[in-house]
Amino acid sequence: MHPPVIGLDGDDTLWHSESHFVTTTARMVELLAEWVHTEAAQDHLIAVERRNLARFGYGVKAFTLSMIETAIEVSDARLPASAVQQIIDWSKELMDHPVDLLDGVAATVAELAAGHRLLLVTKGDLLHQESKVARSGLEGHFEGIHIVSEKDPATYRRILDRHGVAPADFVMVGNSVRSDILPVLELGGRAVHVPYEVTWALEHLDEGDLPGEVTRIDRLGDLPALLAAGLP
Amino acid sequence: MHPPVIGLDGDDTLWHSESHFVTTTARMVELLAEWVHTEAAQDHLIAVERRNLARFGYGVKAFTLSMIETAIEVSDARLPASAVQQIIDWSKELMDHPVDLLDGVAATVAELAAGHRLLLVTKGDLLHQESKVARSGLEGHFEGIHIVSEKDPATYRRILDRHGVAPADFVMVGNSVRSDILPVLELGGRAVHVPYEVTWALEHLDEGDLPGEVTRIDRLGDLPALLAAGLP
Numbered sequence: 001m002h003p004p005v006i007g008l009d010g011d012d013t014l015w016h017s018e019s020h021f022v023t024t025t026a027r028m029v030e031l032l033a034e035w036v037h038t039e040a041a042q043d044h045l046i047a048v049e050r051r052n053l054a055r056f057g058y059g060v061k062a063f064t065l066s067m068i069e070t071a072i073e074v075s076d077a078r079l080p081a082s083a084v085q086q087i088i089d090w091s092k093e094l095m096d097h098p099v100d101l102l103d104g105v106a107a108t109v110a111e112l113a114a115g116h117r118l119l120l121v122t123k124g125d126l127l128h129q130e131s132k133v134a135r136s137g138l139e140g141h142f143e144g145i146h147i148v149s150e151k152d153p154a155t156y157r158r159i160l161d162r163h164g165v166a167p168a169d170f171v172m173v174g175n176s177v178r179s180d181i182l183p184v185l186e187l188g189g190r191a192v193h194v195p196y197e198v199t200w201a202l203e204h205l206d207e208g209d210l211p212g213e214v215t216r217i218d219r220l221g222d223l224p225a226l227l228a229a230g231l232p
Numbered sequence: 233m234h235p236p237v238i239g240l241d242g243d244d245t246l247w248h249s250e251s252h253f254v255t256t257t258a259r260m261v262e263l264l265a266e267w268v269h270t271e272a273a274q275d276h277l278i279a280v281e282r283r284n285l286a287r288f289g290y291g292v293k294a295f296t297l298s299m300i301e302t303a304i305e306v307s308d309a310r311l312p313a314s315a316v317q318q319i320i321d322w323s324k325e326l327m328d329h330p331v332d333l334l335d336g337v338a339a340t341v342a343e344l345a346a347g348h349r350l351l352l353v354t355k356g357d358l359l360h361q362e363s364k365v366a367r368s369g370l371e372g373h374f375e376g377i378h379i380v381s382e383k384d385p386a387t388y389r390r391i392l393d394r395h396g397v398a399p400a401d402f403v404m405v406g407n408s409v410r411s412d413i414l415p416v417l418e419l420g421g422r423a424v425h426v427p428y429e430v431t432w433a434l435e436h437l438d439e440g441d442l443p444g445e446v447t448r449i450d451r452l453g454d455l456p457a458l459l460a461a462g463l464p
Contacts, residue, residue, distance in 0.1 A: 055324060055327045055328070056293060056359070057357065057358065057359035061288060061293035061294065061297060062293065064297065065293060065296065065297070065320060065323070068300070068320065071313075072313045072316060072317050077312070077313040077314045077317065079313040079316075080309070080313075081303075081307065081309040081310065081311040081312075081313070081316070082304075082309045084300060084311075084313070084316050085301070085309065088297060088300065088301060091297070095287045096287070125358075126357075126358045126380075126381045127289035127290075127381040127382075128289075147358065148358075149358045149362050150359075
């Protein structure tokens with residue numbers, strides 16, 4: 001039996017991402033403190049992001065437009081233009097932020113690549129994701145890099161077809177149960193969950209939602225041993 | 233000799249796009265009329281778009297962030313928040329705008345597909361472009377749909393490799409000399425120019441920049457006859 005093809009998520013699986021969004025959200029909350037308290041500002045942002053998701057998709061630009069709308073709404077349109085510019089400046093910082101690999105990722109991906117075909121499957125702004133992949137230094141380890149607008153079963157099906165991989169020979173590894181785990185199980189593939197320190201509200205599912213057959217590991221570095229022992 | 237593989241651009245080649253941006257720009261100019269006259273507002277927007285291009289890329293979300301920055305700058309940060317919301321609302325209209333195919337495109341693409349392998353190569357927001365492709369009704373005619381962040385020789389090379397097509401067997405057809413014509417010629421492919429009614433400033437090249445070996449046609453409907461007669 002040949003080793004399974006491994007799919008890896010990018011944001012919050014290979015490199016830090018959500019933590020940068022959390023930092024920026026905290027700055028937005030502070031900017032809006034004269035109008036609204038912390039929790040209300042956070043909740044309002046999540047509601048706006050949810051409302052805008054189908055139209056604007058994922059990534060920094062969508063997040064920025066949602067932050068601006070949130071700020072206008074909670075301030076009852078009294079927000080000064082300078083605050084809007086401040087939010088846009090944060091989005092540029094997010095875009096420019098160095099790619100911080102999670103601990104041990106570089107070595108683990110190299111080790112995985114020695115024994116498996118690897119696919120990177122990530123979503124967000126096309127240009128920003130390409131830039132992050134390029135700056136990660138990991139690109140050469142992957143047989144395919146797929147930047148997608150949504151991680152649903154149809155998306156994974158298309159990627160597996162493209163590489164001639166049967167779902168039964170595929171293991172997806174990522175931090176999001178909603179995006180990395182459930183759609184792959186639905187296709188008949190397997191998945192490994194590597195939780196990140198924080199999960200974006202729109203990706204959030206209760207712990208109880210992780211199907212019983214999915215293994216959870218604490219860090220990507222635990223994956224080679226898990227694969228060597230044989231996945232359920 | 234087998235017929236060439238045809239690459240088609242999306243925005244302003246298959247469906248109207250830039251004309252919607254022009255309409256929105258005109259609304260922005262009107263919104264800013266108390267601070268700046270028409271030409272200065274347009275020029276400022278182009279400068280901001282150029283400044284933001286490497287970071288924000290192409291598409292409606294990048295355009296929206298650049299419009300907001302333009303408005304803040306030309307108003308010396310006196311722009312009311314309601315005007316910012318107005319700009320964001322326009323961006324939602326742009327996202328939701330029905331896909332208007334150029335005259336004769338549906339029939340021409342069907343005719344081309346009967347005799348050629350077709351590839352769609354388009355750039356912009358990933359989700360928005362996917363949505364436009366889906367709503368165009370043309371998707372089934374294409375062997376491959378490629379939404380890219382930049383149309384440079386490396387991008388075309390990757391796409392042609394993916395489909396096993398030699399540059400000499402490829403003809404790219406589109407409205408932008410910079411994005412659809414020159415990079416393909418550089419690879420050793422051929423190209424046909426179909427000018428659109430208006431060209432975005434950042435895609436603009438002088439007429440004189442069209443290489444002599446490139447044929448220009450007035451509408452996509454002229455392409456089948458040109459191919460039948462044999463391209464230079």
